[in-house]
Amino acid sequence: QITLKESGPTLVKPTQTLTLTCTFSGFSLSTSGVAVGWIRQPPGKALEWLALIYWDDDKRYSPSLKSRLTITKDTSKNQVVLTMTNMDPVDTATYYCAHRHPLNAFDFWGQGTMVTVSS
Amino acid sequence: EIVLTQSPGTLSLSPGERATLSCRASQSVSSSYLAWYQQKPGQAPRLLIYGASSRATGIPDRFSGSGSGTDFTLTISRLEPEDFVVYYCQQYGSSLRYTFGQGTKLEIK
Numbered sequence: 001q002i003t004l005k006e007s008g009p010t011l012v013k014p015t016q017t018l019t020l021t022c023t024f025s026g027f028s029l030s031t032s033g034v035a036v037g038w039i040r041q042p043p044g045k046a047l048e049w050l051a052l053i054y055w056d057d058d059k060r061y062s063p064s065l066k067s068r069l070t071i072t073k074d075t076s077k078n079q080v081v082l083t084m085t086n087m088d089p090v091d092t093a094t095y096y097c098a099h100r101h102p103l104n105a106f107d108f109w110g111q112g113t114m115v116t117v118s119s
Numbered sequence: 120e121i122v123l124t125q126s127p128g129t130l131s132l133s134p135g136e137r138a139t140l141s142c143r144a145s146q147s148v149s150s151s152y153l154a155w156y157q158q159k160p161g162q163a164p165r166l167l168i169y170g171a172s173s174r175a176t177g178i179p180d181r182f183s184g185s186g187s188g189t190d191f192t193l194t195i196s197r198l199e200p201e202d203f204v205v206y207y208c209q210q211y212g213s214s215l216r217y218t219f220g221q222g223t224k225l226e227i228k
Contacts, residue, residue, distance in 0.1 A: 037217070039219075046207065046219055046220070046221045046222050047156075047158075047164065047207055047209075047219040047222075048219065049209075049216070049217035049218065049219060052217070060215055060216060062216065063120060063214075063216065096163055096164075098163075101154075101166065101169055103151055103152060103154075103169050103170045103173075104151075104152045104154075104211035104217070105152075105154035105166055105169040105170075105175075105209065105211075106154075106156075106164075106166060106209075107166045107169070107175060109163035109164060109165075110163065111163060112163050
């Protein structure tokens with residue numbers, strides 16, 4: 001049974017760096033083909049893909065946010081960490097991590113964590 | 120970057136009716152990499168369809184997907200009350216990036 005859960009601060013100030021952790025179970029990020037992604041959703045708006053990390057440590061980023069994002073993994077802890085620098089109020093959103101299906105969909109999602117950016 | 124445009128933005132139908140949701144891509148998308156999700160209020164999205172037409176585990180057969188190239192469709196054959204929520208399409212492209220559509224809200228008429 002695959003489960004994922006996001007954790008991190010609920011409130012950050014503008015210009016600060018956000019660090020979110022995805023802790024998962026039911027699969028290993030050392031297994032060939034496995035990947036975990038991050039997706040966010042501002043209140044009342046659409047989903048936006050942010051980043052993805054593969055079992056072999058290859059990484060992909062949203063072109064519009066690439067300069068601000070870093071995704072890493074800790075295979076021993078079954079965790080994926082996303083950092084986003086220079087946070088702005090427009091980054092207020094629910095942030096989800098998700099397991100990547102072999103055909104590049106996202107088949108298992110965490111419950112999401114709401115992050116508000118405000119001074 | 121491939122842009123996905125979903126239409127209509129809002130679809131008003133009655134339970135028991137058939138729903139047809141559209142997802143149009145700005146460039147050709149591999150059918151293998153087109154997915155549909157359902158999102159209920161306050162919940163994470165749920166994968167409905169992957170590979171344009173394959174139902175995910177546990178998804179009722181009233182949900183079906185079709186299409187190729189730049190035009191894809193999600194069809195719900197007979198609407199149940201719990202189907203009146205928001206639906207998103209998503210693609211993975213040659214740029215090795217993912218994009219989502221802006222969503223279609225299905226509301227009770």
